[in-house]
Amino acid sequence: MxxxxxxxxxxxxxxxxxxxxxxxxxxxxxxxxxxxxxxxxxxxxxxxxxxxxxxxxxxxxxxxxxxxxxxxxxxxxxDLVPADIVGTRVYHQASGEFQVSLGxxxxxxxxxxxxxxxxxxxxxxxxxxxxxxxxxxxxxxxxxxxxxxxxxxxxxxxxxxxxxxxxxxxxxxxxxxxxxxxxxxxxxxxxxxxxxxxxxxxxxxxxxxxxxMQAQVEQVYVDPSLIEYSVRLANATRNPAEVGLGDLARYVSFGASPRASINLVLAGRALAFLRGRDYVIAPDLAELAHDVLRHRLVLSYEALSDEVTADMLLTQVLAAVPAPVPTGTR
Known part of the structure; x- marks a missing residue:
């Protein structure tokens, strides 16, 4: 060890x-x-x-x-109210003061x-x-x-x-x-x-x-080409025609937000750290793409009627967006 x-x-x-x-x-x-x-x-x-x-x-x-x-x-x-989650101020009759009860x-x-x-x-x-x-x-x-x-x-x-x-x-x-x-x-x-x-x-x-350990994860190296890859993946959900998937446009009302690109890179750094590396590789991002992107796609009624899921669309997007070729590690 x-x-x-x-x-x-x-x-x-x-x-x-x-x-x-x-x-x-x-x-x-x-x-x-x-x-x-x-x-x-x-x-x-x-x-x-x-x-x-x-x-x-x-x-x-x-x-x-x-x-x-x-x-x-x-x-x-x-019947839950916000105070049940975050807490509230409680009046104590003996002291005549309000005290905070954290949720x-x-x-x-x-x-x-x-x-x-x-x-x-x-x-x-x-x-x-x-x-x-x-x-x-x-x-x-x-x-x-x-x-x-x-x-x-x-x-x-x-x-x-x-x-x-x-x-x-x-x-x-x-x-x-x-x-x-x-x-x-x-x-x-x-x-x-x-x-x-x-x-x-x-x-x-x-x-x-x-x-x-969280601070060490923030030091994991992410090559600019991988940031570009995450942006292209997110953008492909908004504009599928740009990656040759124009027929998917009718299934997506709204694609992934920029928060998807950010979170894909952040999660990729943590996964690389879990795998014992101090640098991210394209398979890290590809492995996490479904989990990071699936809930960010707003599908159309046509997708619902054709029984098309977000995961089906993301599988096609991942296949259409080429991953960067590694030129060596740091």
Missing amino acids: DVSGNGHPAPTSAVEQVLYEVKKTIVGQDALLERLMVALLSRGHILVEGVPGLAKTLAVKALAAAIGGQFHRVQFTP PVFTNLLLADEINRAPAKVQSALLETMQEQQVTIGRETHHIPRPFLVMATQNPIESEGTYPLPEAQVDRFMMKVLVGYPSPTEEFVIVERAIAPAPVTQAIVDPERLIR
Whole structure:
């Protein structure tokens, strides 16, 4: 195991140990766990879509324990109000003064379960906190603890009693990850672990160590050609005819915003760091493209009628936009 000068595990080794520790509890969600680490290291947030019972809550809880951070879960319901998320001022009769009661958003990892079940006012309160990393209650501004990650979930099989996230708000999430069912072999292991005593997740790093790792991720080198590649991918969703995909234009009402290009590069740096490199390569961006772009496409009614999904369109865009050829590493 590599060890840095201060006696801590080297960054990549520390990340691998965190994932190994979480996988003692979680089975078969490797892609989700990796994307959670990418979001943590690049200071982003994740929207997860999957049916109930796929260990989404357990994954975030185990990750919080492995990084020695706080974990809060909020079940979003139609009667929720913003104060239930961010906190409020409470009057204490004995002292005759108002005191601030901070909400569950003041944590390191927050699970916003079924975010689309709460009205827009509550969704906006959370998304503003994600963007600004602070909350103003009365005349006082309170900063959210660092590191801070929001994982919001949506149930794809129910629409009754839901308030879909507006496109402008969905755009605030760095990635949207689709979680599927486990394989029969994985499900066997899941059941086996469920009937055995639950393992205790050990803290591998602490929040301060993770913050230093985030700073190291910011030093990962991104070649200008890769920035250009991310911009071309995002632009191809807005103007598919420019990459020879004019027939796709009827399926896309609005393409990805510039925030998509930014987040693709930021996530690419974190993925390169996870893979033990101090430079980004084109496959890093291509691997993350679906997760970063899929929720940023606004599809037309024609796409809905033809059963065309965002992932289908992105697969064609990735094939049409040539990746830069590496000329050597730094």
